[in-house]
Amino acid sequence: MHACPxxxxxxxxxxxxxxxxxxxxxxxxxxxxxxxxSSTAILIDALRQATTYDExxxxxxxxxxxxxxxxEVREVVEKRLPRSLFEQTGEAASSPLSWQRLLxxxxxxxxxxxxxxxxxxxxxxxxxxxxxVIVDVAVVHRYLAGAASLSAHGWSLLLAPLLxxxxxLIHELGHVSALARFGGKSGGIGFGIxxxxxxxYADVTATWRLPSRQRAVVDVGGLHFxxxxxxxxxxxxxxxxxxxxxxxxxxxxxxxxxxxxxxxxKFDGYWMxxxxxxxxNLHQQIRRTATALxxxxxxxxxxxxxxxxxxxMLGGFSIAALAYFSYVFISLSHSIAHAAxxxxxxxxxxxxxxxxxxxxxxxxxxxxxxxxxxCARVLASVIAPRTAPRxxxxx
Numbered sequence: 001m002h003a004c005p006x007x008x009x010x011x012x013x014x015x016x017x018x019x020x021x022x023x024x025x026x027x028x029x030x031x032x033x034x035x036x037x038s039s040t041a042i043l044i045d046a047l048r049q050a051t052t053y054d055e056x057x058x059x060x061x062x063x064x065x066x067x068x069x070x071x072e073v074r075e076v077v078e079k080r081l082p083r084s085l086f087e088q089t090g091e092a093a094s095s096p097l098s099w100q101r102l103l104x105x106x107x108x109x110x111x112x113x114x115x116x117x118x119x120x121x122x123x124x125x126x127x128x129x130x131x132x133v134i135v136d137v138a139v140v141h142r143y144l145a146g147a148a149s150l151s152a153h154g155w156s157l158l159l160a161p162l163l164x165x166x167x168x169l170i171h172e173l174g175h176v177s178a179l180a181r182f183g184g185k186s187g188g189i190g191f192g193i194x195x196x197x198x199x200x201y202a203d204v205t206a207t208w209r210l211p212s213r214q215r216a217v218v219d220v221g222g223l224h225f226x227x228x229x230x231x232x233x234x235x236x237x238x239x240x241x242x243x244x245x246x247x248x249x250x251x252x253x254x255x256x257x258x259x260x261x262x263x264x265x266k267f268d269g270y271w272m273x274x275x276x277x278x279x280x281n282l283h284q285q286i287r288r289t290a291t292a293l294x295x296x297x298x299x300x301x302x303x304x305x306x307x308x309x310x311x312x313m314l315g316g317f318s319i320a321a322l323a324y325f326s327y328v329f330i331s332l333s334h335s336i337a338h339a340a341x342x343x344x345x346x347x348x349x350x351x352x353x354x355x356x357x358x359x360x361x362x363x364x365x366x367x368x369x370x371x372x373x374x375c376a377r378v379l380a381s382v383i384a385p386r387t388a389p390r391x392x393x394x395x
Contacts, residue, residue, distance in 0.1 A: 002053045002054075003052055004052060004055075005047075005078075005086040005087070006086060007044065007085060007086060007087070008085060008086060008087050010029060011028070011029045012027070012028040012029070012209075013025055013027050013041050013044055013045055014026055016035055017212060017278055023037070024037060025037070025038065025040070025041035026208050027044060027085070029085055030084060033208045035280050040081075043060060043077070043081075044081070046059045046063070053077070056070075056077075057069065057072075057073045060073060099192055100191070100193070100201070101191050101192065102188050102189075102203075104190075106188045109188060109189065112173070113173075113177050113186075116174075116177040116225070117177045117178070117180040119177065119224075119228070120177055120178045120217065128227045128231065131231045132231050132234070135230070135231050135235060135238070138234070139238060139250065143247065160248045163245075165200075167226055167230070167253045167256075169200060170225050170226055170228075170229045171226040171260075172189045172202040172222060173189070173202075173222075173225055174222040174224050174225030175202040175218055175219075175221045176189065176204065176221075177221060177225065178217050178222075179204045179210075179218050181221075182210055182214045182218070184206040184207060184209070186202060186203055187204075187205065187206075189203075202222070207219075212275045212278050213275075213276070215275040216272050216275040219271045219272040219275060222268060223260065223261060230254070230257075233246045233250055234246070234250060237250060258327060262321065262324035262325075263320050264321045264324065264325070270283075273313075273317065277313055285310070285313070286313065286314055289310040289313070289314045290314055293305075293306060293311070
């Protein structure tokens with residue numbers, strides 16, 4: 001008889017969206033979450049007690065009502081279940097961050113979160129959005145009307161990054177507070193490296209145990225809190241004689257909020273759409289729908305039209321992504337043009353400022369080119385895919 005691998009004690013198996021009638025389960029361990037059917041959930045639970053594959057096959061046979069072969073069960077466990085579910089795999093815990101450091105533990109944040117979680121409500125969110133729109137319009141009007149003098153002093157340029165980082169921390173506090181609003185416990189707030197970019201993060205992996213609408217609230221909780229912060233900064237910009245500093249903070253923070261909200265990357269906007277539509281592997285689903293539609297419209301293949309729900313999801317996703325990338329291209333192109341004008345203009349600044357402006361302009365141009373190439377590559381894979389779409393994998 002062959003021994004079963006030891007299932008980790010911290011593996012969680014719970015019903016996933018129990019009200020949708022699809023009988024699915026969520027399997028969670030570390031930073032990984034897998035949506036599985038009832039048979040797989042029964043198999044994983046049976047692994048908690050079985051020590052051999054013969055014993056496991058016997059337990060499963062009693063659950064499903066028919067005899068299962070030991071070899072069949074062994075093949076499923078060893079070839080289809082993720083290795084991260086088992087002990088002594090030698091694999092590091094999976095994480096989207098290549099490096100991370102916890103800054104504030106859940107215990108440290110708890111006294112503050114007990115207060116801030118009360119701000120997570122639909123009336124508070126609606127009032128925040130309305131106030132932000134009013135403040136933004138007023139600040140833009142003041143800027144365009146030239147009603148205030150702008151001067152980028154050295155101290156303001158040094159203080160602006162600190163205020164922007166404070167807004168990011170408030171954003172992460174929003175996620176933690178929203179999770180606490182629904183009785184969930186966070187893992188704290190930390191700092192890490194995502195690809196090559198430094199970033200703050202909130203460990204809200206417990207969100208997967210919530211219903212879809214509550215998960216969506218956690219997804220946008222960070223933007224809700226950051227928007228409240230922007231109302232305060234915007235009010236400062238309206239009252240200050242020299243609004244340069246708050247306007248700089250507002251510009252960068254708004255850019256970062258839109259960056260987080262866009263669904264093209266796996267940030268808040270992506271997870272919000274995924275949770276509201278109850279769609280796992282959203283990007284793969286969108287690409288499959290777009291590929292099938294392109295095959296019918298462009299290559300005139302006689303394949304069936306994707307379901308209406310998938311077409312609506314594709315349309316909404318495309319509009320949101322187009323709006324975001326249009327904003328990015330317009331903003332960055334304006335910044336590149338301004339940098340080029342400063343470098344080539346008759347009133348050139350000193351060499352330090354000239355070098356800094358040149359480097360910034362080159363960096364912005366590089367970002368624009370990389371985004372354009374990535375968009376072109378995705379579009380090409382939809383119009384003329386080289387291979388069949390890959391089988392959906394859990395996220």
